[in-house]
Amino acid sequence: xxxxxxxxAQIYKDxxxxxxxxxxxxxKPGPDEVLINIKYTGVCHTDLHAWKGDWPLRTKQNLIGGHxxxxxxVAVGELVEEIKVGDHAGxxxxxxxxxxxEFCMAGDEPLCEKALLSGYTVDGTFQQYAIGKAVHVARIPxxxxxxxxxxxxxxxxxxxxxxxxxxxxxxxxxxxxxxGGGLGSLAIQYAKAMGFRVIxxxxxxxxxxxxxxxxxxxxxxxxxxxxxVANVKSVTGGLGAHAVILLAVSEKPFQQAAEYCRSRxxxxxxxxPPKARVSAEVFSTVIRMITIxxxxxxxxxxxxxxxxxxxxxxxxxxxxxxxxxxxxxxFQLLEEGKVAGRxxxxxxxxxxxxxxx
Ligand code: 8ID
Ligand code: ZN
Numbered sequence: 001x002x003x004x005x006x007x008x009a010q011i012y013k014d015x016x017x018x019x020x021x022x023x024x025x026x027x028k029p030g031p032d033e034v035l036i037n038i039k040y041t042g043v044c045h046t047d048l049h050a051w052k053g054d055w056p057l058r059t060k061q062n063l064i065g066g067h068x069x070x071x072x073x074v075a076v077g078e079l080v081e082e083i084k085v086g087d088h089a090g091x092x093x094x095x096x097x098x099x100x101x102e103f104c105m106a107g108d109e110p111l112c113e114k115a116l117l118s119g120y121t122v123d124g125t126f127q128q129y130a131i132g133k134a135v136h137v138a139r140i141p142x143x144x145x146x147x148x149x150x151x152x153x154x155x156x157x158x159x160x161x162x163x164x165x166x167x168x169x170x171x172x173x174x175x176x177x178x179x180g181g182g183l184g185s186l187a188i189q190y191a192k193a194m195g196f197r198v199i200x201x202x203x204x205x206x207x208x209x210x211x212x213x214x215x216x217x218x219x220x221x222x223x224x225x226x227x228x229v230a231n232v233k234s235v236t237g238g239l240g241a242h243a244v245i246l247l248a249v250s251e252k253p254f255q256q257a258a259e260y261c262r263s264r265x266x267x268x269x270x271x272x273p274p275k276a277r278v279s280a281e282v283f284s285t286v287i288r289m290i291t292i293x294x295x296x297x298x299x300x301x302x303x304x305x306x307x308x309x310x311x312x313x314x315x316x317x318x319x320x321x322x323x324x325x326x327x328x329x330x331f332q333l334l335e336e337g338k339v340a341g342r343x344x345x346x347x348x349x350x351x352x353x354x355x356x357x
Pocket of ligand 2: 044045046067154155
C-alpha cells in the first residue's frame with residue numbers, strides 16, 4: 001500500500017483563530033501504533049469546544065482536531081499483532097491510555113490520568129492519515145459503510161454507555177435532551193434498540209420531524225415552547241421520565257432535569273456546556289431518591305458493543321456529508337444549532353466539490 005509523504009489537514013493555530021486547511025507531512029506510527037487512512041470523519045461538538053478552548057483542559061498547540069475517524073489501516077508498528085494493513089478501523093476520542101493504573105486495569109480507561117485524547121491532546125482525524133495506539137483503535141467490520149459508522153466512534157459509543165449508566169430497563173422511558181443533535185440522534189436509535197421508550201427534547205421543526213418520523217421517538221418536547229417540566233410530565237402519566245440523558249450544550253437543562261425525572265430515576269450528564277453547573281433541590285432529590293451522575297465516552301468493550309449494534313443494522317441515524325475543507329462552515333452551523341444529526345466529512349480531495357456552498 002503506497003503512503004504519500006504529504007496530505008491535507010485542518011490545523012487550529014490558536015483558539016478561535018481561523019483554521020488552516022493545508023498540506024502537512026503524513027505521520028509515522030511508533031512501535032505500538034497504527035496509521036489509518038481516514039476516509040470519513042464526523043464533526044462532534046467537542047471539536048468546536050477544542051477549537052474555542054472553552055473547557056478547563058488545555059489542548060495541544062497547532063492541533064489537528066477530530067475524533068470520529070473511520071478508514072483503512074495502511075501501516076502498523078513493529079509491536080502490533082492484532083490489526084493488519086488493509087483492516088478497517090476507527091480512531092475515537094480515547095487514543096491511548098497507560099494500561100497500568102487502577103482505572104485502566106478495571107476497564108475504565110477513559111478515567112486514566114495519562115489518557116491521550118484524539119483531536120485534543122494529540123492530533124486527530126481532520127487529516128487524511130491519522131495515528132492511534134493499536135490497543136485503542138476501533139475494529140470496523142468490512143461490510144460497514146465508513147461514512148455512516150464514523151459518528152459511532154464518539155457519539156454512538158458515548159450515548160450507548162450513557163444509556164447503560166442510566167439503569168433504565170426495557171419498556172421504561174428515557175428523556176433525551178439535545179435529541180436533535182449528533183449525540184441525540186444516535187441516542188434515540190440506541191435507546192430504541194435497547195427496548196426503551198423515548199421522549200426527545202430539542203427545538204425546531206426539522207429536528208422534531210427527524211426525532212419523531214425518522215428516528216422513532218414517541219414524543220417531542222420543544223424546549224423553546226411552553227413549560228418543559230409540565231410537558232414531560234404530561235406525556236409520562238404525571239410521574240416523569242425514568243431517566244434523563246443530558247446531551248445539550250446549554251446549562252439550563254442541567255438545572256431543570258430533576259424536576260421531570262421520575263422518583264428513583266437517574267439523570268446522566270453527558271453534554272459539556274462550558275462553566276456550567278448541575279443543580280437540583282436537595283429536599284426533593286432525597287425524598288424522591290434521584291441519582292445524578294456523569295458519563296464519559298466508553299471503554300473498549302463499550303466501543304465494540306456499540307459497533308455491533310450498528311453492524312447488525314439497528315442504528316440508522318441521518319448524517320450529512322461535506323468535504324474536509326469545509327470544517328469551518330460545519331463549526332458555524334453547529335454553533336448556530338443548525339445541524340440536525342451529524343456532519344461527516346469526506347477526506348478525499350479528488351472532487352473539490354463544495355457541497356455547503
Ligand atoms: O463523553 C462525553 N461526555 C461526551 C462525548 C461526546 C460529546 C460529551 N460530548 C459533549 C459535547 O462536547 C457537547 O457538549 O456533548 C455535547 C453534545 O455534543 P453534540 O451532540 O455533538 O452537539 P450538537 O450536535 O450541537 O447537539 C446539541 C443539541 O443540543 C440542543 C441543540 O439544539 C442541539 O440539537 N440543545 C441546546 I444547545 N440547548 C438545549 C436545551 N435547553 C438543547 N436541547 C434541549 N434543551
Ligand atoms: Zn465527540
